[in-house]
Amino acid sequence: MRKSKALRAAAWAIVAAGVAAPVIRRRARLPKPAVLAVSAAAPVALCVAVPRSRTRDVAACALQMWAYLAAYEMPHDDPEALQRRxxxxxxxxxxxxxxxxxxxxxxxxxxxxxxxxxxxxxxxxxxxxxxxxxxxxxxxxxxxxxxxxxxxxxxxxxxxxxxxxxxxxxxxxxxxxxxxxxxxxxxxxxxxxxxxxxxxxxxxxxxxxxxxxxxxxxxxxxxxxxxxxxxxxxxxxxxxxxxxxxxxxxxxxxxxxxxxxxxxxxxxxxxxxxxxxxxxxxxxxxxxxxxxxxxxxxxxxxxxxxxxxx
Incomplete structure (x- = not known):
């Protein structure tokens, strides 16, 4: 029981980090690879934390898109550098x-x-x-x-x-x-x-x-x-x-x-x-x-x- 609770807690922690990291990454100067890694792990962690259902399927897809949006926007963090490339x-x-x-x-x-x-x-x-x-x-x-x-x-x-x-x-x-x-x-x-x-x-x-x-x-x-x-x-x-x-x-x-x-x-x-x-x-x-x-x-x-x- 204790191990299962710890596993669920860890899974929810990853979900929370995956949601928060793209929001705070610039202000907190988080490394881009770390943001992408935790964001990509969030849908998997949700599948560990929550039993399979249509609601979970939709939520996992939403988390996946949240990670994609972070990856999509990252090259434009420095517009001048992107324009040079x-x-x-x-x-x-x-x-x-x-x-x-x-x-x-x-x-x-x-x-x-x-x-x-x-x-x-x-x-x-x-x-x-x-x-x-x-x-x-x-x-x-x-x-x-x-x-x-x-x-x-x-x-x-x-x-x-x-x-x-x-x-x-x-x-x-x-x-x-x-x-x-x-x-x-x-x-x-x-x-x-x-x-x-x-x-x-x-x-x-x-x-x-x-x-x-x-x-x-x-x-x-x-x-x-x-x-x-x-x-x-x-x-x-x-x-x-x-x-x-x-x-x-x-x-x-x-x-x-x-x-x-x-x-x-x-x-x-x-x-x-x-x-x-x-x-x-x-x-x-x-x-x-x-x-x-x-x-x-x-x-x-x-x-x-x-x-x-x-």
């Missing part, structure tokens, strides 16, 4: 080839947008971008409700895509089209410049609330490669398609619309989307091979959970 030109060159001489973002905006105004269709694309923050998690939750036996794999693929993308953001920080345009690196002969319509419409729609809202959600503006917006939406479409045909059609319609929005609005290059697609398909292809390892790890966690309740 960021890659700007290689995606411009690749997208110029893809666009047959003109990057698709520039070509689409020149063809369809009207400077100084945001059209109705562009507002729809902006909202498609904004609702993404919920889409991967809603898809995973839908699998939990409708096909609980598939939830473990659904959650694993979803959050593996997030985590691997965050790793690339640390190793290869890459600027989006709007940033390249602001540095004069994405112009053509007629001096058409990429607009960032999300900002333009956000200021119109949210008014004085836009500044705080953007600062909350835009923790690292120089994290474009790969596009996790597109990668996680493609994975969500796969997951929904495994539940039902109608759900899959909705998922793929959203993913493809979001892909268009990301390029047209100046948030991502086509090559970012292709890299995101490759990331998702790679994770899904590797999942069956890694399943035995995941099952062994799950048995270890289950054994610790049993000891904590003994």
């Amino acid at each position: 960021v890659h700007i030109d290689y995606p411009v060159r690749i997208d110029t080839v893809i666009g047959l001489g003109t990057p698709p973002t520039l070509r689409l905006q020149r063809l369809l947008s009207a400077p100084g105004s945001i059209r109705r269709g562009e507002k729809v694309l902006v909202w498609c971008h904004w609702v993404w923050f919920a889409v991967p998690h809603v898809a995973a939750a839908y699998v939990l409700i409708r096909r609980r036996e598939r939830f473990g794999r659904a959650a694993a693929t979803t959050y593996a895509v997030f985590d691997l993308g965050a790793l690339v953001y640390h190793l290869l920080p890459t600027a989006p089209p709007w940033y390249a345009a602001s540095r004069g690196r994405l112009e053509d002969h007629d001096e058409t410049r990429v607009r960032r319509m999300m900002i333009e419409y956000g200021e119109q729609f949210w008014k004085h609330r836009w500044g705080p809202l953007y600062s909350l959600l835009g923790g690292n503006p120089l994290a474009a490669m790969p596009s996790l917006h597109f990668a996680t939406s493609v994975n969500a479409a796969h997951l929904l398609g495994e539940v039902g045909v109608v759900e899959g059609a909705i998922g793929w319609t959203y993913a493809l619309t979001l892909g268009l929005a990301l390029v047209y609005l100046g948030e991502h290059y086509v090559v970012d989307l292709l890299a995101g697609l490759a990331l998702t398909e790679g994770v899904r292809a590797a999942a069956p091979k890694l399943t035995p390892l995941a099952l062994r790890a799950g048995r270890v966690v289950s054994a610790l959970e049993a000891r904590a309740r003994a």
Whole structure:
């Protein structure tokens, strides 16, 4: 009994530390590896401390995303250092080839947008971008409700895509089209410049609330490669398609619309989307091979959970 209480107490301590560390890390000057380690351990510790339930599954996913957000924001702790490291030109060159001489973002905006105004269709694309923050998690939750036996794999693929993308953001920080345009690196002969319509419409729609809202959600503006917006939406479409045909059609319609929005609005290059697609398909292809390892790890966690309740 005493050992089980100690084990539960230790597990809850790790959960608490995993929640607190990303919040206080700058003020307390915590080492980044330590913050990432304790944040990543928090979902596992929760599974030791609490018996399996849907509520625990959701809470573990929330802790996982909390750790991801810390990892996502860390490269931007020192904006000037990140700007010195960021890659700007290689995606411009690749997208110029893809666009047959003109990057698709520039070509689409020149063809369809009207400077100084945001059209109705562009507002729809902006909202498609904004609702993404919920889409991967809603898809995973839908699998939990409708096909609980598939939830473990659904959650694993979803959050593996997030985590691997965050790793690339640390190793290869890459600027989006709007940033390249602001540095004069994405112009053509007629001096058409990429607009960032999300900002333009956000200021119109949210008014004085836009500044705080953007600062909350835009923790690292120089994290474009790969596009996790597109990668996680493609994975969500796969997951929904495994539940039902109608759900899959909705998922793929959203993913493809979001892909268009990301390029047209100046948030991502086509090559970012292709890299995101490759990331998702790679994770899904590797999942069956890694399943035995995941099952062994799950048995270890289950054994610790049993000891904590003994």
